[in-house]
Amino acid sequence: MPLERFEEVRALPLFSEISEASFSALMRGAYVQNFPPHTELVTEGDPADFLHVVASGWVELFSSWSDRETCMTLLRPYGTFILAATIKDRPYLLSARTLTKSRIIMIPSEDIRDVFDGDSVFAKSIVRELAISYRESIRHTKNIKLRTSVERLANYVVKHHAHAGGGGSFTLDVEKKKLASFLGMTPENLSRAFAALKNHGVEVSGSTILLSDPADLEAFARPYFLIDD
């Protein structure tokens, strides 16, 4: 496969600093593939044959147990999954599915491990990526264990409002159903949590969120950089 196909990949943080030799070694066995929405990419328990990188679109990492399912992560470009399984050569702990039409880069795990051994720059990138994901996971757990569902939603709104520029409104970028699962509640409960935030100036209309008093909402949410940033 010609390297030109991977120009976009070359620019990703994980690959931008590595040597040409390492890069071509990684790309030799790599794919870039387009997937339609709602396509299951990997299933938890499967062997970790490929490292995946989201080049475009939205991908959900989720997990199931005994009839229940929960959304663990929502990935945008250029998130990776599931690095830890690739490194350890162990089964995936999470399943992944596309939420939108997505472009996914798949690199054989063996190649990752090989290049990792020989290229300390790549090793550093891998570690950085892994550390980011790990810290993200800890934040998620803290959010779930330390806050009620209304507090989690309030902080989600504060964060995404700021992320969208803080102009008093923003648009939810995932289905409410999915958001509910990510925040660890049922869709019904999410509706009620939004209703509870009316007292703090949150108006919901479809996927548009209007904040009439961001300061009040923030005072209620009490965002904390060791959970939310």
Added chain:
Amino acid sequence: MPLERFEEVRALPLFSEISEASFSALMRGAYVQNFPPHTELVTEGDPADFLHVVASGWVELFSSWSDRETCMTLLRPYGTFILAATIKDRPYLLSARTLTKSRIIMIPSEDIRDVFDGDSVFAKSIVRELAISYRESIRHTKNIKLRTSVERLANYVVKHHAHAGGGGSFTLDVEKKKLASFLGMTPENLSRAFAALKNHGVEVSGSTILLSDPADLEAFARPYFLIDD
């Protein structure tokens, strides 16, 4: 500090395979220190100046928000904390305290990063350690999000019973209070959860747990290798 002091350290998985030069570079600035029980070792938000390794004793990683506190991890020898913060040179996301008298190895983060850059064997160990912790964190989150508190307790009992040899009884190795927090519930609720498991042959007497029908308990708990192993 003479290297002989660090014989026990040398044997740890993180250090057993690295070169003598790398090892002495790491130990040059390292301490080994004894702490009494209930001593706070690091506080979340602090800069990550040292990588810590538990050489003996029990250490709790915990986190707080707005008057609430939750136990995130219970560490025995030879667990490390908090590697991700050390690597990323970012503040700790978790606090740590000793639960028992403990012996802790502290290695300056800068040295870790330096040796990491030059020694690919060490880099590999670091990555393996990080991947293990990351996967542990994902399991914990899955456990919390996918199971009720009684189910979490049932699985905890099944797991620790097996770990103790499966002879029909075992001893809890942490306070029930702490266990409750780790499992994401209040102490009162833990008591009631134990009471609920009586139906499945679980008898509690102090810190001793007796299982009269392990098969029944296991059928109820439905342990799952992608959460519990």
Added chain:
DNA sequence: CGCAACGCTTGATAAATATCAAGTCAACGA
């Protein structure tokens, strides 16, 4: 166009979990 499917909401109810308040018991120190 009209129908079906689906996401979302709302209400009623139930289940899970937390809180508050005693009370027991064992460990520990004066």
Added chain:
DNA sequence: TCGTTGACTTGATATTTATCAAGCGTTGCG
């Protein structure tokens, strides 16, 4: 030895969250 402390338990109650059941509105498709 006594008294205190603190972990643990139990009961009563409140809060939080989930479940079940309609119903509404939009989307997409025959």
